[in-house]
Amino acid sequence: MSPRRVFLMARKEAEHVLRDSRSLYLALGIPLVLLLLFGYALTMDVDQVPLLVLDRDQSSHSRLITNALVRSGAFVLVGSMDSPDEAIDAFMRQEATAALIIEKGLARRLDRGERAQVQLLVDGTNANDASIASGYATAILQPLAMDIALKSLARRTGLDTSRMGVPLAVRSRNWFNQALRSQWYLVPGLIAVILAMTNVLLMALTVSREWERGTMEQLLSTPVRPAEILLGKLVPYVVIGWAQMLLVTSMGVLLFDVPLRGNLLLLFVASTLFLIASLGQGLLISVVARNQQVATMVAVLSGVLPSMLLSGFMSPIASMPKALQVFTEIIPARHFLVITRGIFLKGSGLDELKVELVIVGLFAVLLLAIANKRFGAEVK
Amino acid sequence: MTESTVIEVEHLSRLFGKFRAVDDISFSVTRGEIFGFLGANGAGKTTTIRILCGLLSPTSGKGRVLDIDIGKAPERVKPLLGYMSQKFSLYPDLTVSENLELYGGLYGLSSSRLAQRRAFAVEMAGLVGQEAVLCATLPLGFKQRLALGAALLHEPKLLFLDEPTAGVAPRARREFWTLIRSLASSGTTVFVTSHYMDEVENCDRIVLMSRGRIAALGTPTELKQGLVGRIVRIECGQEPARLARRLRAHEGVVDAQPFGSAIHLIVAPGLDPINHARKALAALEEQPRSVEVCQPTLEDVFISVVSGVAR
Numbered sequence: 001m002s003p004r005r006v007f008l009m010a011r012k013e014a015e016h017v018l019r020d021s022r023s024l025y026l027a028l029g030i031p032l033v034l035l036l037l038f039g040y041a042l043t044m045d046v047d048q049v050p051l052l053v054l055d056r057d058q059s060s061h062s063r064l065i066t067n068a069l070v071r072s073g074a075f076v077l078v079g080s081m082d083s084p085d086e087a088i089d090a091f092m093r094q095e096a097t098a099a100l101i102i103e104k105g106l107a108r109r110l111d112r113g114e115r116a117q118v119q120l121l122v123d124g125t126n127a128n129d130a131s132i133a134s135g136y137a138t139a140i141l142q143p144l145a146m147d148i149a150l151k152s153l154a155r156r157t158g159l160d161t162s163r164m165g166v167p168l169a170v171r172s173r174n175w176f177n178q179a180l181r182s183q184w185y186l187v188p189g190l191i192a193v194i195l196a197m198t199n200v201l202l203m204a205l206t207v208s209r210e211w212e213r214g215t216m217e218q219l220l221s222t223p224v225r226p227a228e229i230l231l232g233k234l235v236p237y238v239v240i241g242w243a244q245m246l247l248v249t250s251m252g253v254l255l256f257d258v259p260l261r262g263n264l265l266l267l268f269v270a271s272t273l274f275l276i277a278s279l280g281q282g283l284l285i286s287v288v289a290r291n292q293q294v295a296t297m298v299a300v301l302s303g304v305l306p307s308m309l310l311s312g313f314m315s316p317i318a319s320m321p322k323a324l325q326v327f328t329e330i331i332p333a334r335h336f337l338v339i340t341r342g343i344f345l346k347g348s349g350l351d352e353l354k355v356e357l358v359i360v361g362l363f364a365v366l367l368l369a370i371a372n373k374r375f376g377a378e379v380k
Numbered sequence: 381m382t383e384s385t386v387i388e389v390e391h392l393s394r395l396f397g398k399f400r401a402v403d404d405i406s407f408s409v410t411r412g413e414i415f416g417f418l419g420a421n422g423a424g425k426t427t428t429i430r431i432l433c434g435l436l437s438p439t440s441g442k443g444r445v446l447d448i449d450i451g452k453a454p455e456r457v458k459p460l461l462g463y464m465s466q467k468f469s470l471y472p473d474l475t476v477s478e479n480l481e482l483y484g485g486l487y488g489l490s491s492s493r494l495a496q497r498r499a500f501a502v503e504m505a506g507l508v509g510q511e512a513v514l515c516a517t518l519p520l521g522f523k524q525r526l527a528l529g530a531a532l533l534h535e536p537k538l539l540f541l542d543e544p545t546a547g548v549a550p551r552a553r554r555e556f557w558t559l560i561r562s563l564a565s566s567g568t569t570v571f572v573t574s575h576y577m578d579e580v581e582n583c584d585r586i587v588l589m590s591r592g593r594i595a596a597l598g599t600p601t602e603l604k605q606g607l608v609g610r611i612v613r614i615e616c617g618q619e620p621a622r623l624a625r626r627l628r629a630h631e632g633v634v635d636a637q638p639f640g641s642a643i644h645l646i647v648a649p650g651l652d653p654i655n656h657a658r659k660a661l662a663a664l665e666e667q668p669r670s671v672e673v674c675q676p677t678l679e680d681v682f683i684s685v686v687s688g689v690a691r
């Protein structure tokens with residue numbers, strides 16, 4: 001291994017990147033776009049659900065229920081309706097996503113101590129939003145129902161129920177992300193996704209481009225060794241990866257107030273390992289594919305999509321089918337995601353994250369070694 | 381292997397799967413020679429060069445380049461050679477200087493020697509004052525000369541040029557060959573492949589390759605020797621291809637090929653060429669404008685040899 005030849009290869013590779021607006025966009029533009037997209041546009045928080053109300057009871061009870069929903073901030077009243085059919089129309093026109101239907105006789109039944117029901121229709125087109133909205137409604141109306149039950153008990157029996165309540169209450173608090181802000185959850189994950197997709201893709205193009213142009217042939221005719229070529233290609237992209245890290249982390253902290261509770265150095269080391277794993281994956285693709293089109297396709301299928309969809313970035317792995325859960329183990333981003341979320345939100349240290357660190361490190365070593373071996377075989 | 385033998389190849393073969401890209405070839409090249417490899421697409425020229433440059437291992441047979449066994453130690457031969465591959469292979473997004481510095485550096489030139497050789501290469505390519513120009517913007521002829529300059533940075537004793545003039549304008553081609561000849565006269569051995577028959581006349585010796593095999597080997601004069609007095613040029617005006625095909629069926633006609641508006645007819649050895657050609661034409665009831673014996677070109681040689689191999 002000659003340091004001079006590695007340096008020459010790295011310098012040439014850096015010049016390629018700096019002179020190619022497409023690579024630069026991929027390296028720095030995509031992270032920016034993704035961050036803004038997930039930070040602002042695609043938050044998964046559900047609030048201010050537009051609500052329609054059909055109140056056929058027009059009683060103090062029915063008004064209490066409606067008010068409770070609106071006061072919570074989770075729902076906004078956008079109008080009232082005269083028949084349940086109007087709800088569907090409103091869903092179609094996207095003027096409302098939830099509709100509360102209170103039938104006549106609610107107050108009378110409650111006063112008599114009988115069971116009564118209200119109906120909440122939710123637009124299920126977006127399953128996630130729908131389940132969150134109905135969850136909110138249940139959570140808001142549960143205490144109200146309890147209150148009504150106790151009052152009616154007091155009236156009928158004369159008992160003093162003012163000090164009574166549910167004997168067993170679940171009081172949940174959300175540790176690490178008290179306000180349940182989805183950006184807090186998304187930004188650390190986004191670091192993993194961004195590093196994975198851009199670097200696998202960038203790297204997949206570098207070697208295949210040289211095969212395609214014939215420059216690889218020329219390089220290999222000089223005394224430069226295959227391993228020196230690969231190492232030289234790796235170096236500038238690691239530096240770019242650091243820049244991406246810095247960009248995403250500082251934007252997450254400054255724009256979205258994501259807390260960075262853990263050790264910065266640990267984050268740096270873990271990201272570097274993960275970067276090398278992603279670059280190794282790209283190299284392997286590039287070495288084998290030999291043409292840019294195939295390389296791009298394989299990179300998207302094996303790098304971009306899995307790290308986006310199966311890493312636990314958007315949907316929790318625990319809710320995936322069992323077979324898929326097992327499959328996610330071979331996606332490096334899945335393990336790195338545990339590390340970034342741990343460091344950012346929980347302030348986890350080396351002790352809590354050592355297993356994931358070792359796994360990501362193993363991916364880095366293994367992928368590089370295989371890429372190097374395949375490259376060595378490919379040039380013979 | 382004598383003192384002055386630079387390349388020695390014995391029964392060299394290379395298979396891709398079952399396909400014999402190079403099939404049992406043997407030859408040797410001596411110091412200072414311009415050695416030409418001529419052959420149609422897919423004949424195995426590039427494959428041979430890649431084996432000799434240590435880029436591809438031979439399936440069987442032996443090859444020694446500058447006294448190094450390329451089957452055993454391909455890495456050792458690389459620093460000693462210059463290679464200009466078939467595809468234009470400098471980086472289009474790097475400048476003239478940057479390309480030269482990259483390759484010079486990879487060959488391990490010291491910075492002072494690199495500066496000196498870079499100046500030489502820039503001058504040879506005719507690009508003085510354009511060192512900071514991106515290679516992508518250079519005309520093809522200049523690119524080719526720059527690639528040659530890059531292959532010569534480390535002053536190799538042996539130079540491989542794989543179709544160096546493909547696609548280059550005739551004048552630039554002539555200039556390129558002037559460069560090659562001056563290199564050879566200063567002691568560099570040049571191994572060059574080409575599609576162009578005319579420029580191969582510049583070579584000291586030529587191999588005609590066909591389907592992985594050596595169909596003929598010799599100096600241009602030697603190769604043409606066998607055809608002297610056997611080529612008849614028939615000026616026929618229209619449909620030379622059709623007439624050539626009909627003539628080929630005639631006894632005593634080894635081959636007939638259209639050459640523009642004329643036909644080159646090769647008659648079997650020992651026959652009177654003009655008489656025989658006239659007889660064949662009369663049999664076909666053709667009245668050509670003229671029939672005369674002409675000097676064989678390498679193209680005639682190539683065609684006769686290749687068709688001989690094919691049969």
Ligand SMILES: Nc1ncnc2c1ncn2[C@@H]1O[C@H](COP(=O)(O)OP(=O)(O)OP(=O)(O)O)[C@@H](O)[C@H]1O
Pocket residue numbers: 396401419420421422423424425426427428466
């Ligand atoms: N790596 C490879 N794998 C499979 N087949 C190959 C490989 N390299 C070359 N070939 C085949 O070997 C044959 C000889 O190829 P080669 O490139 O040596 O021909 P060539 O004489 O240089 O032709 P051209 O004038 O087109 O450059 C061709 O049929 C080609 O398809």
Ligand SMILES: [Mg+2]
Pocket residue numbers: 425426427466542
């Ligand atoms: Mg070729």
